[in-house]
Amino acid sequence: QVLLVESGGGLVQAGGSLRLSCTTSRGIFSLYNMAWYRQAPGKPRELVASIQRDGDQSYAASVKGRFTISRDRAKNTMYLQMNSLKPEDTAVYYCKAFMWGMNDSWGQGTQVTVAS
Secondary structure: OOOOEEEOOEEEEOOOOEEEEEEOOOOHHHHOEEEEEEEOOOOOOEEEEEEOOOOOEEEOOOOOOOEEEEEEHHHOEEEEEEOOOOHHHOEEEEEEEEOOOOOOEEOOOEEEEEEO
């Protein structure tokens, strides 16, 4: 199991920005692919963005062009820069570490609330 700790959530006005962080142990980014998910009340958890071990990134259509996933190996931290936030982005955001053949590891989540 991989230790993942999210931070950076909060309350922001529509159109604003937030940066989420997911801190993990040294070396994890060399072994695991990483992703951000979110879950709004009453809805299933959904993939927001992912970054593969080789750096390849992908985004959900709903956030493409507004959100950016990145990682800093020196700080053992993955980020989700969220710009032009909308009320529908309100959710608990989770980071995940995953690799083929291993159980997924999840963080505890961080709440993002976007006020209209």
